[in-house]
Amino acid sequence: MIFHQTPLVGAYLIELEKHADDRGFFARFYCENEFKSKNLVSHFVQINNSLSVRKGTLRGFHYQIPPAAEVKIVRCIRGALYDVIVDIRPSSETFGKWFGIELNSDNRLMMYVPRGFAHGFITLKDETETFYLVSDFYSPKNERGIRFDDPWIKAEWPLQPIEMSERDKNLPYFEPMGGDLADLHQF
Structure with a gap:
């Protein structure tokens, strides 16, 4: 395996x-x-x-807070997706920055998503299938999310989503200057 540091501290392709x-x-x-x-x-x-049937399906941004904060290794095994991570660790030099890249079944790249990062993706093809390893068990009480179109983060998506869960449509905006960051200071 060849590890490539992304522009975000601790995240790798x-x-x-x-x-x-x-x-x-x-x-x-x-x-x-x-x-x-x-x-x-x-x-x-x-x-x-996970399988996303339609091109333009957006999932995220999702993360879990401690004690269930998780590391993910994400790979697209069929189709193609644009994978986006956001550093939400207040003490990080890349806090609030995002990074995105296409993962597809041809390039076989994987994204290493550290604890303290929000993660999301949008499918670029129909029938896109994703496979990922997770370091901590799913914990609904520790699950959090950020809207994909957050105006502070300003992630640039390659296309507009056409399909999202109701939960993802109603995620809150990130509020680094006035919001409650107590959960994030644990990263």
């Missing part, structure tokens, strides 16, 4: 290191030793799979 021959290729999707050597979280408790 992971590229498969392929060993190819006439049959195709072999590559590791995950190696505990390699993650540990980079001082990254290496213990995962869930592997999740």
